[in-house]
Amino acid sequence: MKMSKLGYFSEFLLFPPLVLVATLLTCRSLSPPQPAIWATVCGAGLVGWTLIEYLLHRVLFHHAPILSQIHERHHHSPMDLIGTPAWASAIIGLMAVAIPSWAALGFYLGTAATAGLISGYLWYVFVHYATHHWRLRRGSYLYRARLRHSRHHHLSHSGNFGVTTSVWDHVFGTALEGRAPNLADAK
Ligand SMILES: [Zn+2]
Ligand SMILES: [Zn+2]
Numbered sequence: 546m547k548m549s550k551l552g553y554f555s556e557f558l559l560f561p562p563l564v565l566v567a568t569l570l571t572c573r574s575l576s577p578p579q580p581a582i583w584a585t586v587c588g589a590g591l592v593g594w595t596l597i598e599y600l601l602h603r604v605l606f607h608h609a610p611i612l613s614q615i616h617e618r619h620h621h622s623p624m625d626l627i628g629t630p631a632w633a634s635a636i637i638g639l640m641a642v643a644i645p646s647w648a649a650l651g652f653y654l655g656t657a658a659t660a661g662l663i664s665g666y667l668w669y670v671f672v673h674y675a676t677h678h679w680r681l682r683r684g685s686y687l688y689r690a691r692l693r694h695s696r697h698h699h700l701s702h703s704g705n706f707g708v709t710t711s712v713w714d715h716v717f718g719t720a721l722e723g724r725a726p727n728l729a730d731a732k
Pocket of ligand 2: 602606607616620697702
């Protein structure tokens with residue numbers, strides 16, 4: 546849905562404190578806390594997010610009912626702030642990420658995996674925003690992300706589904722190469 550700037554970024558105000566509190570609670574639940582294992586699982590969650598990001602965009606955002614209509618609006622008006630309300634993504638995150646992670650890995654490492662997945666999600670929201678709204682230094686990571694994402698917007702909707710990384714597009718053969726789109730169009 547179309548949102549105000551505060552609404553669009555409200556997840557950045559809500560999720561980091563939640564993750565921090567959950568992490569502190571889980572650290573108290575285990576002694577010693579084993580930070581190296583926690584960081585490894587968190588990193589795996591972060592990497593895992595990039596695959597989820599790819600699949601969400603490729604499968605759900607372009608083919609699922611309702612979601613594809615919302616995403617179509619983003620393709621039509623890329624400068625509009627169309628996102629998920631923080632309360633809705635908090636419920637989805639709890640049901641689809643945190644609870645299954647706790648069930649599979651226990652409270653301590655499940656929280657680590659959730660923290661990684663949420664960090665990846667917030668990184669994705671930020672990068673996607675920057676690709677459409679910021680002036681970016683040529684050659685920078687964000688500039689390359691913008692170039693890649695603008696190919697998805699303007700060359701073909703059947704490739705370059707990854708926003709934060711092109712890795713999964715290369716793995717699954719959907720990377721769009723070749724003619725660079727006019728970056729002025731990426732706005
Ligand atoms: Zn976009
Ligand atoms: Zn798309």
